[in-house]
Amino acid sequence: MVKNFFVAIVTIILLAITSCGNNSILTEVPSVNYSLTFPNAEDHYINVELKIGNIQDTVIDLRMPVWATGYYIILDSPKHLTDFSATDANGNPLKWTKPLKNSWLVKNGTANEIVVKYRIFANNKSVGEANVDAERAFLATNEVFLFINDKINTPSTIKITPWHGWSKISTGLKRVADETNTFYAKDFDVLFDSPIYIGNQMSINFRHEDKDFEICVARPQGLDTARFVADFKKIVTAAKDIIGDIPYNNYTLIMMEPGGGGLEHTNSQAIFTDSDLSFPNPGAYNNFMNFVAHEYFHLYNVKTIRPIELGPFNYNGECYTESLWVSEGLTCFYENVLMKMAGLSDARTILNYVTDNLKAYEPYQGKKRMSLAQSSTDIWLNFFNRDANGQDVRISYYTKGPVIGLLLDIAIRQASDNRYSCDDVMRALYNRYYKDAGRGFTPEEFWSICEEYSGSDLCEIKSYVYTTCDVDYEKYFNYAGLTMNRETYRIDTLAETSPEQKAIRKAIIGE
Ligand SMILES: [Zn+2]
Numbered sequence: 001m002v003k004n005f006f007v008a009i010v011t012i013i014l015l016a017i018t019s020c021g022n023n024s025i026l027t028e029v030p031s032v033n034y035s036l037t038f039p040n041a042e043d044h045y046i047n048v049e050l051k052i053g054n055i056q057d058t059v060i061d062l063r064m065p066v067w068a069t070g071y072y073i074i075l076d077s078p079k080h081l082t083d084f085s086a087t088d089a090n091g092n093p094l095k096w097t098k099p100l101k102n103s104w105l106v107k108n109g110t111a112n113e114i115v116v117k118y119r120i121f122a123n124n125k126s127v128g129e130a131n132v133d134a135e136r137a138f139l140a141t142n143e144v145f146l147f148i149n150d151k152i153n154t155p156s157t158i159k160i161t162p163w164h165g166w167s168k169i170s171t172g173l174k175r176v177a178d179e180t181n182t183f184y185a186k187d188f189d190v191l192f193d194s195p196i197y198i199g200n201q202m203s204i205n206f207r208h209e210d211k212d213f214e215i216c217v218a219r220p221q222g223l224d225t226a227r228f229v230a231d232f233k234k235i236v237t238a239a240k241d242i243i244g245d246i247p248y249n250n251y252t253l254i255m256m257e258p259g260g261g262g263l264e265h266t267n268s269q270a271i272f273t274d275s276d277l278s279f280p281n282p283g284a285y286n287n288f289m290n291f292v293a294h295e296y297f298h299l300y301n302v303k304t305i306r307p308i309e310l311g312p313f314n315y316n317g318e319c320y321t322e323s324l325w326v327s328e329g330l331t332c333f334y335e336n337v338l339m340k341m342a343g344l345s346d347a348r349t350i351l352n353y354v355t356d357n358l359k360a361y362e363p364y365q366g367k368k369r370m371s372l373a374q375s376s377t378d379i380w381l382n383f384f385n386r387d388a389n390g391q392d393v394r395i396s397y398y399t400k401g402p403v404i405g406l407l408l409d410i411a412i413r414q415a416s417d418n419r420y421s422c423d424d425v426m427r428a429l430y431n432r433y434y435k436d437a438g439r440g441f442t443p444e445e446f447w448s449i450c451e452e453y454s455g456s457d458l459c460e461i462k463s464y465v466y467t468t469c470d471v472d473y474e475k476y477f478n479y480a481g482l483t484m485n486r487e488t489y490r491i492d493t494l495a496e497t498s499p500e501q502k503a504i505r506k507a508i509i510g511e
Pocket residue numbers: 294298328331
């Protein structure tokens with residue numbers, strides 16, 4: 001009896017604490033539930049119903065992101081939103097205004113639950129934009145879902161009713177248990193980092209490295225799926241061997257119809273594919289695998305190993321950083337490292353890749369007018385680099401970035417007797433800043449780790465990033481037993497090399 005009484009008292013106390021705890025959570029976090037339908041996919045419209053509950057404020061500032069993370073350009077997304085309405089839970093209309101191009105300010109007053117409805121016209125085709133047609137829907141989530149401004153940590157559920165005839169939904173988002181076609185995002189960052197593909201795609205599911213994978217292929221005709229899956233697994237393993245960890249439980253590779261471009265996400269990638277997945281042209285298959293490897297490695301380099309400015313994201317405008325040459329340039333460098341480790345690329349292919357990049361900027365005046373770091377900041381002006389004078393006034397981190405990345409790798413190897421390389425830098429950035437500190441790195445921290453492994457200052461390499469000075473390629477290539485023709489930028493192996501040169505060369509090109 002005494003014992004029971006004691007248990008009863010403890011239970012009451014615990015209930016009170018739990019209740020207080022729940023109340024404090026409930027008072028802070030709104031509930032957000034989206035429902036999507038497609039009235040007529042041929043008209044390219046998505047109907048969205050958004051229910052927000054547990055509202056503590058009298059005004060809700062709903063926003064649409066003006067860019068897709070990884071796609072560094074301001075998009076016209078808000079103009080595709082039409083037929084906005086807001087009511088309370090009983091259907092009484094609420095007043096709203098639109099003070100900014102991407103802001104819908106709903107005056108809910110005392111209503112703690114609201115229902116918002118809108119339509120999205122989804123008819124632009126890129127990896128950063130939503131696109132719906134009779135065949136399928138590709139939801140670049142930044143163009144479909146409104147978020148609550150300043151409440152980025154709010155979780156949400158997404159219920160999708162596919163258009164008639166569509167049978168599958170592929171996404172990196174978690175499925176809600178026991179709910180058909182309902183997904184969960186733990187916060188808005190996860191939602192905007194998780195594209196959704198709905199249609200009749202082929203879906204290949206497997207486990208590898210103790211993780212769940214889905215490869216979804218919109219038009220699989222001609223694809224040697226067994227070969228592709230085997231090669232993709234090799235890339236996953238190669239990346240894990242470099243970093244020492246895989247930061248997701250499930251990964252979704254979305255291979256869309258023919259088109260251009262791909263976009264990285266933390267546990268997925270969405271890419272347009274070649275017109276013919278049988279890859280009849282020599283080298284086309286390997287180019288495609290390079291592309292897949294690039295987007296895959298981004299889940300480390302930019303999503304987890306990230307410049308400090310790239311998170312928490314500002315979805316209302318540009319996110320400037322001078323370090324995209326690391327995020328993009330070194331990812332271009334690493335796509336070749338992964339291909340080499342996976343046994344999918346040979347020395348000549350790797351050297352030709354460097355030559356192609358050199359040819360893209362060395363002969364032009366742009367190299368004297370823009371540093372690599374500036375190309376990162378100015379990407380918001382030059383994402384598609386379409387101006388006729390482009391190569392004469394700017395450079396791209398996609399071309400100079402991987403070349404300077406290679407020189408950095410060689411410099412660290414040369415200075416450390418080939419004991420360390422960029423792999424050690426990437427692994428240290430991942431462990432120290434993503435895993436331990438839960439944040440991105442500053443440029444100073446990046447260089448500090450590079451210098452820690454090289455054991456020397458890297459002033460010259462830094463000058464290739466922050467200034468427009470001439471690059472002494474020959475010096476660094478020589479460290480690796482390589483030589484470059486200044487006319488053609490062709491790179492060859494030196495006839496005679498020391499064991500040290502040979503060791504570095506073997507590490508970077510495999511022979
Ligand atoms: Zn990239």
